[in-house]
Amino acid sequence: MKKQFNIEELGELAKTSSSLPAGKFMVVGDLHASSTPPVSRGDDYIAAVFDKLNQINKIASQEECQAIFFLGDLLHIKRQAHGFINHLNMQLNRMYAPCFAIIGNHDEYNDDPDSLAKSPSGGLFVSGALSWMDIVQIGSLKIKGYDYLPEMALEDCGCRAALAHAFLSHDFSKRGLLDSGSIEKSGVELLFLGHDHKPYPPKEFGKCVIHRPGSVTRGSVHDYQMERVVQVAVADSETLEVKYHTLKVKKPEDIFRAKALIEKEERNAVDVFVKSMGESLASKEEAEPVEKVLRKLTDEEEVINFCVKYCRESGVL
Ligand SMILES: [Mn+2]
Numbered sequence: 001m002k003k004q005f006n007i008e009e010l011g012e013l014a015k016t017s018s019s020l021p022a023g024k025f026m027v028v029g030d031l032h033a034s035s036t037p038p039v040s041r042g043d044d045y046i047a048a049v050f051d052k053l054n055q056i057n058k059i060a061s062q063e064e065c066q067a068i069f070f071l072g073d074l075l076h077i078k079r080q081a082h083g084f085i086n087h088l089n090m091q092l093n094r095m096y097a098p099c100f101a102i103i104g105n106h107d108e109y110n111d112d113p114d115s116l117a118k119s120p121s122g123g124l125f126v127s128g129a130l131s132w133m134d135i136v137q138i139g140s141l142k143i144k145g146y147d148y149l150p151e152m153a154l155e156d157c158g159c160r161a162a163l164a165h166a167f168l169s170h171d172f173s174k175r176g177l178l179d180s181g182s183i184e185k186s187g188v189e190l191l192f193l194g195h196d197h198k199p200y201p202p203k204e205f206g207k208c209v210i211h212r213p214g215s216v217t218r219g220s221v222h223d224y225q226m227e228r229v230v231q232v233a234v235a236d237s238e239t240l241e242v243k244y245h246t247l248k249v250k251k252p253e254d255i256f257r258a259k260a261l262i263e264k265e266e267r268n269a270v271d272v273f274v275k276s277m278g279e280s281l282a283s284k285e286e287a288e289p290v291e292k293v294l295r296k297l298t299d300e301e302e303v304i305n306f307c308v309k310y311c312r313e314s315g316v317l
Contacts, residue, residue, distance in 0.1 A: 013117040013125055015134040015145070018098070022139025023066040026097070027163065027192045027233040028056055029199075030104060030215040034076035035084035038219035039265055042257035043250065045217075046084060052216050052247060053091050056232055059245045061096040063234050066138050068097050070130065071194025072104025072148055072165035076219060080120040092129035100133040101125075102145040104165040104194055110296060113147050135159060138237040144188070148195065153179040154186035161190040161240070167299075168193060168203070168210060183208050190240050192233065195299070198224045199231060202242065211242055218249070220300075221259050226252045274311055 031052075032038070037045030060068055092099050103113060107121035116122040116132070124130045133145035135157070144157040146164035154162060166178040183191065184206045191210045199214030213233045218225045230249045235242045249255075256262075277293065290311055294304045 013122055013132065016131045017133070017135045017137075018067075018100075018131065019137040020066045020098075020139075022141075022237050024063050024234050024236055025067045025069060025138050025143075026056070026060050026063070026065045027069045027071065027211070027213060027235065028216055029071050029213040029232070030073035030106075030194050030197060030217070031070055032073055032076040032106065032215060032217045032219050033084075033088055035081035036077060036079070038076060039269075040219060040221045040256050040262050043255040048250075048255070049217065050087070050091060052230075053095075055247045056216070057095050059232060059234070063245075065097045065234065066237070067136060068095055068099045069133070069136075069143070069145075069163055069192070070099065070101035071163055071192060071213075072102045073106040073194060073215075074101060074103070074121045074124060074130070075106060075119075077106070078109070078119050078121075085120055085123055089124060089127040089129040092124065093127070099130050100136055100145065101130045102133060102163050102165055102194070103147045105148045105299065108148070111148070133163075141237040141240070153182040154188060154191075155182070156186055157188075159188060161192075161235075162186070162188045163192045163194070165194045167195055168200075168212065180205060183210075190235065190242070199229060209240075209242075213244065216247065218252075218255065221256050221262060225256075270307060270310055274307070277311070 031049070033049045035046060056068065103116055103121060105111065107116060107119055109115035109119060116125070125132045136143045136145070141161055142159040143161040143163065144159040146154065146162060146166070148165040154164070164178065168178050168180075178193070188208055191208055193210060193212045196212050197215035197219075200212040203210045211233055213231055214228065216230055216232065218230070230247045231244045232247065233242050233244055277290065291304065291308060294307050298304060
């Protein structure tokens with residue numbers, strides 16, 4: 001007789017810890033892979049994603065990296081073509097070194113890491129293409145993985161290095177903002193942050209050096225995206241030295257659609273969104289503040305401000 005399928009026996013998607021020999025490791029910023037391109041992109045975005053992964057793999061091989069770490073926001077949106085995810089799994093599975101990842105706000109539903117098993121990003125972990133990391137030790141260096149959390153604080157985790165999906169500083173909101181006081185208390189000396197798509201030079205914070213390599217894909221037409229470097233970091237587990245490798249990218253005019261067209265489509269999307277929000281707010285006795293709803297959907301302050309202003313002007317607020 002066939003054994004009955006029992007969902008309880010499957011267990012939950014769990015974080016893993018590993019130990020690897022001393023050497024170099026690579027850190028890759030927000031990937032935002034997607035079978036549906038970001039609205040700004042007019043090129044073959046799928047090809048661009050796989051080209052980036054190929055370049056990443058080549059550098060990992062040249063540098064003989066022991067591991068490749070992804071800083072979250074693995075996928076751009078949660079609706080993905082199965083075929084695309086299958087290919088992504090295959091590509092990640094044949095990378096030069098084992099791949100580990102933390103998860104970002106784009107990978108989970110409602111800022112809930114427990115929702116990962118239901119999202120396409122979860123599939124990358126289920127397949128074994130990526131390991132959802134807790135602590136990975138490379139040589140003598142322990143690296144702690146922090147996922148995206150609304151109230152971001154590092155703990156004293158006994159690790160000299162950490163990865164997190166969090167902003168270092170923004171004046172508009174405390175949400176997703178890394179608590180700078182906790183960096184010092186954590187004892188972490190080398191911290192890599194995702195979430196910010198813009199790359200920044202390394203920043204010293206007491207004994208800690210913070211690296212923000214920036215996203216490896218350009219998904220918006222913000223000014224900083226036009227000329228910025230697209231890069232990955234390679235660090236040494238024993239010396240903690242970090243070097244950057246620049247990826248080859250196309251010119252902005254070859255990947256982005258005309259800005260006017262994008263703005264028009266965004267305006268249409270906002271119309272639909274505001275209408276649906278107005279309807280959903282009207283049907284609840286106690287609705288969530290609009291700004292809170294918006295912050296669940298996007299981190300883009302400009303978009304939030306625009307939507308709030310639009311809601312006011314449209315009489316929704
Ligand atoms: Mn991101």
